[in-house]
Amino acid sequence: xxxxxxxxxxxxxxxxxxxxxxxxxxxxxxxxxxALLGPNGxxxxxxxxxxxxxxxxxxxxxxxxxxxxxxxYRETRRRIGxxxxxxxxxxxxxxxxxxxxxxxxxxxxxxxxxxxxxLRDLTLWDKRKARMLELSGGMKRRVxxxxxxxxxxxxxFLDEPTAGVDVELRRDMWALVRQLRASxxxxxxxxxxxxxxxxxxxxxxxxNNGELIVVEEKNALMKKLGKKELTLELAEPIHxxxxxxxEWNVAIAADGHELKYVYDGMAERTGIPSLLSRMRDLGIxxxxxxxxxxxxxxxxxxxxxxxxxxx
Amino acid sequence: xxxxxxxxxYRFEMARAIxxxxxxxxxxxxxxxxxxxxxxxxxxxxxxxxxxVAYGAFIVPGLIMLSLFTQSxxxxxxGIFFPKFIGTIYELLxxxxxxxxxxxxxxxxxxxxxxxxxxxxxxxxACFVPIRIDHPLWMAAFLVLIASTFCLFGFIIGVWxxxxxxxxxxxxxxxxxxxFLGGAFYSVNMLGEPWRTITLFNPVVYLISGFRWSFYSTxxxxxxxxxxxxxxxxxxxxxxxxxxxxxxxxxxx
Numbered sequence: 363x364x365x366x367x368x369x370x371x372x373x374x375x376x377x378x379x380x381x382x383x384x385x386x387x388x389x390x391x392x393x394x395x396x397a398l399l400g401p402n403g404x405x406x407x408x409x410x411x412x413x414x415x416x417x418x419x420x421x422x423x424x425x426x427x428x429x430x431x432x433x434x435y436r437e438t439r440r441r442i443g444x445x446x447x448x449x450x451x452x453x454x455x456x457x458x459x460x461x462x463x464x465x466x467x468x469x470x471x472x473x474x475x476x477x478x479x480x481l482r483d484l485t486l487w488d489k490r491k492a493r494m495l496e497l498s499g500g501m502k503r504r505v506x507x508x509x510x511x512x513x514x515x516x517x518x519f520l521d522e523p524t525a526g527v528d529v530e531l532r533r534d535m536w537a538l539v540r541q542l543r544a545s546x547x548x549x550x551x552x553x554x555x556x557x558x559x560x561x562x563x564x565x566x567x568x569x570n571n572g573e574l575i576v577v578e579e580k581n582a583l584m585k586k587l588g589k590k591e592l593t594l595e596l597a598e599p600i601h602x603x604x605x606x607x608x609e610w611n612v613a614i615a616a617d618g619h620e621l622k623y624v625y626d627g628m629a630e631r632t633g634i635p636s637l638l639s640r641m642r643d644l645g646i647x648x649x650x651x652x653x654x655x656x657x658x659x660x661x662x663x664x665x666x667x668x669x670x671x672x673x
Numbered sequence: 674x675x676x677x678x679x680x681x682x683y684r685f686e687m688a689r690a691i692x693x694x695x696x697x698x699x700x701x702x703x704x705x706x707x708x709x710x711x712x713x714x715x716x717x718x719x720x721x722x723x724x725x726v727a728y729g730a731f732i733v734p735g736l737i738m739l740s741l742f743t744q745s746x747x748x749x750x751x752g753i754f755f756p757k758f759i760g761t762i763y764e765l766l767x768x769x770x771x772x773x774x775x776x777x778x779x780x781x782x783x784x785x786x787x788x789x790x791x792x793x794x795x796x797x798x799a800c801f802v803p804i805r806i807d808h809p810l811w812m813a814a815f816l817v818l819i820a821s822t823f824c825l826f827g828f829i830i831g832v833w834x835x836x837x838x839x840x841x842x843x844x845x846x847x848x849x850x851x852x853f854l855g856g857a858f859y860s861v862n863m864l865g866e867p868w869r870t871i872t873l874f875n876p877v878v879y880l881i882s883g884f885r886w887s888f889y890s891t892x893x894x895x896x897x898x899x900x901x902x903x904x905x906x907x908x909x910x911x912x913x914x915x916x917x918x919x920x921x922x923x924x925x926x
Contacts, residue, residue: 414767418925436675439769450760454692466681467768509764
């Protein structure tokens with residue numbers, strides 16, 4: 363595997379005593395979209411901040427393209443673009459000036475053509491002379507992305523890119539991320555909107571309480587941990603599950619109007635035909651039925667929940 | 674060396690000053706004129722000469738230093754404090770730029786502004802009193818060195834400060850009084866003992882004295898001592914800045 367970022371035994375304990383990262387090992391593959399999922403305070407931003415140089419690690423090492431992030435910080439940082447979670451902007455700066463500033467800060471010679479391309483890609487070109495304080499939240503977010511892309515990075519970190527973003531911008535952002543990936547940029551995005559990871563990611567890492575619980579190909583993860591659920595809309599509401607249905611894992615929903623049956627979609631025998639025939643015998647009729655593959659969200663919630671309830 | 678990065682910071686900081694160019698220039702012109710009206714006309718008429726120099730002309734170096742000290746500290750501290758305050762510091766910390774380059778960008782820009790300010794005050798003063806500069810190269814050297822030193826000092830305050838009150842505290846409550854008591858408007862030799870000796874503990878005395886020597890060849894302390902004190906202060910500030918970056922003091926968690 364060609365890893366562009368290798369994280370080994372990375373730890374962080376803040377001065378307050380909070381252990382934000384327990385020893386973490388992770389490899390990010392060149393050219394992939396990696397989604398780091400986790401609830402607020404799980405350690406996502408801490409991990410990104412260490413790789414980018416904003417936070418000091420308490421131990422362990424990170425290499426980017428073979429360079430150590432502390433010793434060879436110039437090499438690692440010029441390869442990285444970072445879009446932070448918070449909209450930190452200088453209110454009086456103009457859009458084009460602030461994006462050009464970022465390019466210079468990252469050590470690149472001025473290149474108006476590239477800046478123009480970035481601004482056009484993010485539909486900011488018409489706003490290039492506007493001051494940051496005149497922009498909406500969504501526009502500011504676009505400027506943050508433009509700044510991160512100004513120096514043509516090979517790796518892009520998007521920390522909660524769509525938090526508080528409208529549908530249109532979210533769709534634009536996803537399109538941009540795909541376009542970047544097609545051009546060979548490695549993208550690491552953190553999110554607690556699971557649908558984002560589900561939509562975009564090649565691989566998913568789930569982090570909770572500073573620990574990576576799982577790292578897996580998204581599709582494999584969904585297959586492995588995914589459950590299917592059958593919902594039967596009943597002809598007549600029932601108030602209790604008849605004991606004859608005890609051998610199936612069924613539950614009453616919608617005030618007795620629905621029965622839900624969770625089963626393993628990968629299993630040879632799903633138990634559906636026998637359940638339906640038993641129901642027919644009992645005279646429990648249904649008007650409609652549907653099945654649903656559990657989403658990444660369900661998987662995530664159950665993983666995090668499992669870890670919390672573990673001793 | 675990330676020269677594009679240094680230039681980006683320098684230009685960004687200068688652009689901030691140019692946005693408020695009229696405030697930046699009119700304020701010192703008006704303030705200097707007021708000092709001349711009060712000190713030059715009112716007091717100067719009763720106190721014609723100090724060390725053989727007309728009083729109005731004698732106070733010019735002190736006036737320049739007074740503004741140079743406070744504006745250098747203010748410009749440099751604000752330059753680094755503001756990104757910390759609004760959060761844009763993330764970009765500086767994650768950029769491939771070394772501490773030395775960062776300091777050159779911020780302190781260089783702040784010092785440029787201070788030097789321009791010093792020259793504007795000098796030009797304004799020249800409209801009121803005849804000024805003579807005996808050692809122009811030394812004058813320029815002291816101006817650059819003192820501006821850089823106080824900009825470094827301001828940078829330290831900007832990194833250290835947690836709020837605007839702390840940022841303003843040192844220039845307003847420490848540096849300005851020390852300047853007034855450090856011979857900005859009089860010669861230390863005019864004081865009786867023990868005040869003269871006590872005043873010599875004020876580091877600002879050495880800076881003003883050296884700068885004034887470059888104008889009129891008269892000084893409260895030997896010019897070599899002034900130069901040594903200025904350089905010492907410069908290197909102390911430099912060492913503190915180096916320590917701040919090495920430890921990530923109040924910049925990184």
